[in-house]
Amino acid sequence: MIPIVYIDGDQGTTGLQIHARLQGRTDLRVLTLRADRRKHPGARAEALNHCDVAILCLPDDAAREAVAMIHNPAVRVIDASSAHRTAPGWVYGFPEMAAGQSERIAQATRVSNPGCYPTGAVALLRPLVESGLLPRDHPVTVHAVSGYSGRGRAGVEEHEGPNATQALPFQVYGLGLSHKHAPEMALHAGLTHRPVFVPAYGAYRQGIVLTIALHTRLLPQGVDARCIRTALAAHFDGTRHVRVLTAAQSQSLERLDPQTLNGTNDLQLAVFDNAAQGQVLLSAVFDNLGKGASGAAVQNLDLMLEAISASR
Structure with missing residues (x-):
């Protein structure tokens, strides 16, 4: 049947x-x-x-x-x-x-x-929390930009309808810091506190770039970009739809295009760093209408x- x-x-x-x-x-x-x-x-x-x-x-x-x-x-x-x-x-x-x-x-x-945004946030955070590289009570801030289709019909109509010329090219929202995705991120990432979540829409139809910045001085001793990348790669090893870029692949990038994986169900994760400053940047790129x-x-x-x- x-x-x-x-x-x-x-x-x-x-x-x-x-x-x-x-x-x-x-x-x-x-x-x-x-x-x-x-x-x-x-x-x-x-x-x-x-x-x-x-x-x-x-x-x-x-x-x-x-x-x-x-x-x-x-x-x-x-x-x-x-x-x-x-x-x-x-x-x-x-x-x-x-x-x-x-x-x-x-x-x-x-x-x-x-949710679309939590998909990227949980993918980046949960493996680090589970492996002890990121404390559960770490003060996390998540920045993300989605295509306007993330707003559903209202977003599509605003940018593709008769008044499309009046649509903003970029808009940050959720300024009350009470976006409904924040509790979902915290729960499924294993955090004890909600992250500060700053979402935005761009003037393109679909695709997400999500980033999380970390200071290594606030992480357990010895944790750096290499440790973080290794943990992510091990967690998603053998999965069909999630790919973690190598150090060389990440270093070759000059920018992140949110539309790179449009039309797929794939999720691309990367780790960037400035070791001299003790700064690490985690990123997730995926289609908000696909994996999202x-x-x-x-x-x-x-x-x-x-x-x-x-x-x-």
Whole structure:
């Protein structure tokens, strides 16, 4: 029996991207509601309870409502919203985050897709925390710039709609330092305190550059760029979608292009340093619509489908 996948909110930026990534596949069937039925509670509830995997591409409150509609215990859920990323009972959908995480996702009935920015932050921080190179209470600041599609339809309309000439070329936001991604970063990176998170949007469609600056004088004795790079490389060794640049590769770069990995589900990590000043810069480059959203959801879906197939 071919597994049925239902995308609730399939006309949004993330949902459309997931649809595109699933086109042409014969190992699953995407359940689609007619345009006049997409927001009908009864039609949605029926679809949610008659699929094998439901992918929620909805605002947070709507995602919680969708989960409450599901009464069929066999239905698995991948929630692309931020509603359940720190909720008990939900498995965090970052397969490369920790040993055994892929297996946990494969067997889970409730998976919360990571946020785009936290994907890069957790990838850089968690291996260092786990290896003792970064204290759990370290004062972390995360800077990140995303393409405007990170705002969803509103961002796309602002930059591609009839009033596009009025769009700002660059904007820093989250100035109240209470962005909803900060608790997610802290929890899954293993930090005891929320990082200071400074997000921004640029006037390009998609792609993220995320950076974290460290002072070696605040790190355990002997920790330097080489130690950090080695720990990251060891953590992600053998993974398909996460690549850690070597020292030579990092030193050859003069700039970081946020669009380098657009259209992929890949994540590129690098470590830069000024040893004389005791400064280290960590970076992550990836597609906010790929590894940061739709690509990650499809990766988690594939893990689930393998488990479903094995159980039948």
